[in-house]
Amino acid sequence: MTALHTSGLGKRYRRRWALSDCTLQIPEGRVAGLVGPNGAGKTTLLQLAVGLLAPTTGTITVLGGEPASGPDQLAKVGFVAQDTPVYAGLSVADHLRLGAHLNPGWDDSYAQRRIDRLRFDPAQRAGKLSGGQRAQLALTLAIAKRPRLLILDEPVASLDPLARREFLQDLMEAVADQEISVILSSHLVADLERVCDYLVVLAASRVQIAGDVDALLASHHRLIGARRDEASLPADQQVIHARHTDRQSTLIVHSRHPILDPAWTVEQLSLEDLVLAYMSQAADAPPGRRPVLEVQR
Amino acid sequence: MIWLTWRQFRIQAAVVSALVAAFGILFLVTGPHLVTLYRDSALAACRSNCGQDANNFLNSLSNIAPYHLVYLLGALLIVLLPAVIGLFWGAPLVARELESGTFRLAWNQSVTRERWLAAKLGILGLAAMAVAGLFSLFLGWWASPIDHADAIGASGGFQSRFFPLDFGTRGIVPIGYAAFAFALGVLVGLMIRRTIPAMGVTLAVIAAVQIAFPLVVRPHLITPVRDTTAVTASVIQGLGINGSGNQMSVFAAAPNLPGAWIYSNEVVTASGSTSLGSIPQACQPQQAQGFQACANALAQMNLKQVVVYQPADRYWTFQWLELGIFLTVAVLLAWGCFWWVRRRLS
Numbered sequence: 001m002t003a004l005h006t007s008g009l010g011k012r013y014r015r016r017w018a019l020s021d022c023t024l025q026i027p028e029g030r031v032a033g034l035v036g037p038n039g040a041g042k043t044t045l046l047q048l049a050v051g052l053l054a055p056t057t058g059t060i061t062v063l064g065g066e067p068a069s070g071p072d073q074l075a076k077v078g079f080v081a082q083d084t085p086v087y088a089g090l091s092v093a094d095h096l097r098l099g100a101h102l103n104p105g106w107d108d109s110y111a112q113r114r115i116d117r118l119r120f121d122p123a124q125r126a127g128k129l130s131g132g133q134r135a136q137l138a139l140t141l142a143i144a145k146r147p148r149l150l151i152l153d154e155p156v157a158s159l160d161p162l163a164r165r166e167f168l169q170d171l172m173e174a175v176a177d178q179e180i181s182v183i184l185s186s187h188l189v190a191d192l193e194r195v196c197d198y199l200v201v202l203a204a205s206r207v208q209i210a211g212d213v214d215a216l217l218a219s220h221h222r223l224i225g226a227r228r229d230e231a232s233l234p235a236d237q238q239v240i241h242a243r244h245t246d247r248q249s250t251l252i253v254h255s256r257h258p259i260l261d262p263a264w265t266v267e268q269l270s271l272e273d274l275v276l277a278y279m280s281q282a283a284d285a286p287p288g289r290r291p292v293l294e295v296q297r
Numbered sequence: 298m299i300w301l302t303w304r305q306f307r308i309q310a311a312v313v314s315a316l317v318a319a320f321g322i323l324f325l326v327t328g329p330h331l332v333t334l335y336r337d338s339a340l341a342a343c344r345s346n347c348g349q350d351a352n353n354f355l356n357s358l359s360n361i362a363p364y365h366l367v368y369l370l371g372a373l374l375i376v377l378l379p380a381v382i383g384l385f386w387g388a389p390l391v392a393r394e395l396e397s398g399t400f401r402l403a404w405n406q407s408v409t410r411e412r413w414l415a416a417k418l419g420i421l422g423l424a425a426m427a428v429a430g431l432f433s434l435f436l437g438w439w440a441s442p443i444d445h446a447d448a449i450g451a452s453g454g455f456q457s458r459f460f461p462l463d464f465g466t467r468g469i470v471p472i473g474y475a476a477f478a479f480a481l482g483v484l485v486g487l488m489i490r491r492t493i494p495a496m497g498v499t500l501a502v503i504a505a506v507q508i509a510f511p512l513v514v515r516p517h518l519i520t521p522v523r524d525t526t527a528v529t530a531s532v533i534q535g536l537g538i539n540g541s542g543n544q545m546s547v548f549a550a551a552p553n554l555p556g557a558w559i560y561s562n563e564v565v566t567a568s569g570s571t572s573l574g575s576i577p578q579a580c581q582p583q584q585a586q587g588f589q590a591c592a593n594a595l596a597q598m599n600l601k602q603v604v605v606y607q608p609a610d611r612y613w614t615f616q617w618l619e620l621g622i623f624l625t626v627a628v629l630l631a632w633g634c635f636w637w638v639r640r641r642l643s
Contacts, residue, residue, distance in 0.1 A: 068404070068409070089305075105407070142405075
């Protein structure tokens with residue numbers, strides 16, 4: 001089953017398209033990273049996935065169901081919204097009680113253990129928690145409802161580097177224990193690199209590329225060599241990004257096959273290079289041009 | 298859902314409960330003494346022609362300042378109650394969640410947002426109606442001796458419960474106002490999405506409705522009774538002239554309609570005009586023949602006294618009608634809340 005399946009999905013706010021023509025399949029059992037610059041449509045896509053927004057065009061199914069279509073669908077999906085909202089006037093213990101009252105599958109012993117381990121004072125008001133603690137509380141609520149899919153929208157954006165690392169580590173432990181799929185967004189590749197095995201690059205309100213991280217890295221190459229016209233490359237090599245000096249060309253190409261041309265020095269790409277190449281391609285692309293879209297399992 | 302609703306609502310509930318308690322204590326303290334005063338008055342023993350006794354009783358109450366004050370205070374609180382409920386219970390209910398982003402937390406638990414809203418609207422709406430009903434019950438119980446005197450035909454100091462300003466503070470209509478104000482506040486909060494502006498708009502709409510309804514809508518709910526009687530010298534109370542001096546009209550004594558809601562009491566000529574045209578000789582200022590002669594002369598002019606009113610026995614019909622109207626509007630507003638939550642917020 002697919003965790004997230006979209007087809008021709010688009011969302012328009014008044015006259016601006018925040019997301020357009022998004023066709024995507026994220027398989028279940030993955031930790032999928034959604035990366036893109038600010039304003040690329042990440043939050044829009046995730047809010048569509050939890051039913052906080054309704055699509056303008058296209059369809060979206062999450063774990064086979066329409067987002068937020070009923071209590072069962074809501075129970076299957078845990079969501080931690082951007083800026084991790086919590087009720088400022090309620091205490092930490094009240095939040096757990098809230099979770100217990102509103103979720104039939106609530107795992108109270110897990111929630112209590114997690115709160116203990118994080119050294120929270122149950123009587124403390126959520127409004128007095130630090131950003132990192134708030135994020136942890138919101139994550140606890142989302143995991144303790146025992147969802148099959150956890151969706152996190154920029155969960156670490158407001159955290160300092162140490163809290164960021166702790167949060168992600170903690171998330172990964174919980175995911176490994178409970179075998180849940182995860183989709184999380186970030187505008188920083190470094191955050192995702194550590195935890196994701198599936199990547200979706202979203203830029204200029206479109207999906208630029210989506211696929212398994214290892215497969216993506218294996219099929220993208222940096223070619224360095226004497227200056228050369230991009231059009232002279234073989235047909236199976238697709239240029240994502242090109243930089244030319246007077247004498248030298250540096251290309252980032254996509255190819256399923258190994259690059260055998262001895263004129264090139266071939267280098268491995270890092271995930272960050274790959275993402276940046278697609279982002280700058282999106283920024284340079286003339287409007288209307290269809291970007292490369294690839295789905296690999 | 299019930300737990301969460303209560304947990305988020307308990308401070309507002311405590312404030313209003315304290316208000317209800319203070320109100321109840323005030324009436325419990327002063328009420329028994331009022332009943333004693335009534336029992337000791339001639340009115341309680343009177344069996345027929347009690348108008349004068351009723352007047353005396355109300356005048357005696359008016360002389361004891363606290364009673365008038367308690368009555369006015371109670372009525373004022375009931376008039377303000379819809380605004381308090383709309384502003385502090387209704388408007389922030391969803392607006393605060395939208396403003397602080399916590400709706401994203403609430404709507405991603407395993408409870409649909411429709412059920413979430415239904416619990417909040419249901420629990421707080423019923424609480425609002427209960428509070429309004431309690432207030433009205435307190436005031437009605439406390440003022441029952443006054444109502445009794447009014448029903449007999451007294452006029453001293455206290456208005457009848459049918460009078461437009463008092464009507465909305467008594468009986469069952471405050472329940473309708475509370476439900477309306479609450480549902481209005483919630484819907485406005487949903488639409489504006491910010492607490493403070495939503496409170497402002499809610500207040501403005503509630504105030505407008507509270508002023509406009511008694512003036513524009515209520516008088517037309519049921520066609521009033523129109524009594525036309527010939528004017529005799531005994532009912533004529535005076536002769537008036539309007540500001541520009543070209544219209545003379547006659548004033549007649551108020552009809553004896555205890556507990557009725559009187560729209561107008563006019564004296565008209567045979568042609569139906571309230572202006573006399575010419576006045577009889579006996580009424581000319583230079584003819585000092587006295588008022589009685591003037592009244593006799595006016596009585597000869599074939600004048601008619603026209604009284605337009607709602608009889609006292611329609612009081613409860615009006616109460617049920619108005620309650621029905623406000624509850625219907627409240628239900629429509631609540632339906633609007635569900636529609637907005639389902640459609641417009643996604």
